[in-house]
Amino acid sequence: MSSPDTHSVRDFEDDDELRHYCGVFAAIGGGEWPSPMDVAHTICLGLVALQHRGQESAGMVTSKGGNVKTFAVHRGMGLVSNVFNEPSMVKLHGNLGVGHTRYSTVGGSEHENAQPFVVHTNHGLLAIAHNGELVNALKLRKRILNAGIGLTTGSDSELIMQILSQPPPDASERDGADWPARIRNLMSLTPTAYSLVMMHDDTIYAVRDPFGNRPLSIGIVLPPNGPRDPSRPEDSAEGWVVSSESCAFKSVGAQLYREVLPGEIVALTSSGPSTCCIVPRPFPVDPAFCIFEYVYFARPDSIFEGQMVYNVRMECGRQLAREAFVDADIVSTVPESATPSALGFSQLTGIPYAEVLCKNRYVGRTFIQPSTRLRKLGVAKKFGPLSDNFAGKRIILIDDSIVRGTTIGQIVKLLKDAGAKEVHIRIASPPLHYPCYMGINIPTSDELIANKLNPNQLAEEVGAESLIHLSVEGLEAAVRKNIDRSKVKEIGHCTACLTGKYPVSIDF
Ligand code: SF4
Numbered sequence: 001m002s003s004p005d006t007h008s009v010r011d012f013e014d015d016d017e018l019r020h021y022c023g024v025f026a027a028i029g030g031g032e033w034p035s036p037m038d039v040a041h042t043i044c045l046g047l048v049a050l051q052h053r054g055q056e057s058a059g060m061v062t063s064k065g066g067n068v069k070t071f072a073v074h075r076g077m078g079l080v081s082n083v084f085n086e087p088s089m090v091k092l093h094g095n096l097g098v099g100h101t102r103y104s105t106v107g108g109s110e111h112e113n114a115q116p117f118v119v120h121t122n123h124g125l126l127a128i129a130h131n132g133e134l135v136n137a138l139k140l141r142k143r144i145l146n147a148g149i150g151l152t153t154g155s156d157s158e159l160i161m162q163i164l165s166q167p168p169p170d171a172s173e174r175d176g177a178d179w180p181a182r183i184r185n186l187m188s189l190t191p192t193a194y195s196l197v198m199m200h201d202d203t204i205y206a207v208r209d210p211f212g213n214r215p216l217s218i219g220i221v222l223p224p225n226g227p228r229d230p231s232r233p234e235d236s237a238e239g240w241v242v243s244s245e246s247c248a249f250k251s252v253g254a255q256l257y258r259e260v261l262p263g264e265i266v267a268l269t270s271s272g273p274s275t276c277c278i279v280p281r282p283f284p285v286d287p288a289f290c291i292f293e294y295v296y297f298a299r300p301d302s303i304f305e306g307q308m309v310y311n312v313r314m315e316c317g318r319q320l321a322r323e324a325f326v327d328a329d330i331v332s333t334v335p336e337s338a339t340p341s342a343l344g345f346s347q348l349t350g351i352p353y354a355e356v357l358c359k360n361r362y363v364g365r366t367f368i369q370p371s372t373r374l375r376k377l378g379v380a381k382k383f384g385p386l387s388d389n390f391a392g393k394r395i396i397l398i399d400d401s402i403v404r405g406t407t408i409g410q411i412v413k414l415l416k417d418a419g420a421k422e423v424h425i426r427i428a429s430p431p432l433h434y435p436c437y438m439g440i441n442i443p444t445s446d447e448l449i450a451n452k453l454n455p456n457q458l459a460e461e462v463g464a465e466s467l468i469h470l471s472v473e474g475l476e477a478a479v480r481k482n483i484d485r486s487k488v489k490e491i492g493h494c495t496a497c498l499t500g501k502y503p504v505s506i507d508f
Contacts, residue, residue: 023050062097212262286492288503317344391419405449
């Protein structure tokens, strides 16, 4: 599969790809308000950096802070660059705000489902943006409707908002809402999967579910000349940001401060972040951070568990070379997210790396429906063969995953028609066998090619000389090899779509 970085709205129908649900971003000015940090433009740029996590809609809600009567809200369908323009940015003033970019499967692709959501509570306005999918959404939905509360969208994010709008059963709220208690109540009702940014009064809450299934990081915005006291950068902060991925920090002049821990509720004010509490998992198991963030979803310059995604992908390539070596003339990749794995494979084996496919980055950016003849050209619309690099040669072609198996055969044919002598496919992740219920749109089990053909059969079907996947053990070893265990206390990854072992029972 190719990198998700360059996808556009609904250019996916024929693709063999996995989809994210969402990315979230928040910003709050530091020190005295009005904030010197341009909160709205900071959030907009942050969302652009998270565009690969969702391309169907985007939105932002900002506030001056305090118990305001209204938030500034702007949401729309399409890419971040389609949704926001200078007139819309002018009204998005304030000292703090939350933003969201979305790809839908739950709730449909409609304006009413665009986030962040805003709700009036008896303790003021609340804005919320969500990345993930609630494993027990249907039960929660029934519970809320049975309580006589109406719902206006099909989105599970609205369920989160409605639960947070209610005081917990054992609450003793007198002067104002105890938001950490409300969030703890949410966590007791639904264990995973969510990373949230919420805005109320003068505070942004950054929340990660107890299994830490979706990522969330905090960034610090420092003055251009650096902090007054490098040992206490917090004292000089011009602002704070929260993002699904740390790749967004550099683009807004921030740097990674730390990741939000599984189960952690962080309150960010103009004075900086403080931990309200860390909610334990309902039973003693390891966290379940989505391993596919490393394999495919995240931008390679993002950092999870203290390590850069790019380096993990390289290690996956090295591990694949240990497990599935074959002699060949060149190692190459289906651009772009498998490129680090191909480089790792090349590095370990000494087989030179060479590019074999040139990707058209703009192929999805059209709504023109091609004729049947042109539609049949398939991946040729997306990739051009760099035949001078491989004619007469044996190629090891690295891809990051195979989902339905609808494109890999076309790529092999493209290469062989252009003169490749042999094509050996190596996949830098194990076969996908099971659906995901935690925020990734994986096709049904019947549609997954690994449930129809074993790797040898698939190689024959697609016209390749061989096809081998990285093992589950190999993927876990590559992901965990360079985690600094003195800094990351709890390590655990969800591999449910590969193994069928879900971190919690899937509650329909
Ligand atoms: S099932 Fe797969 S895609 Fe879903 S959270 Fe687990 S590892 Fe990620």
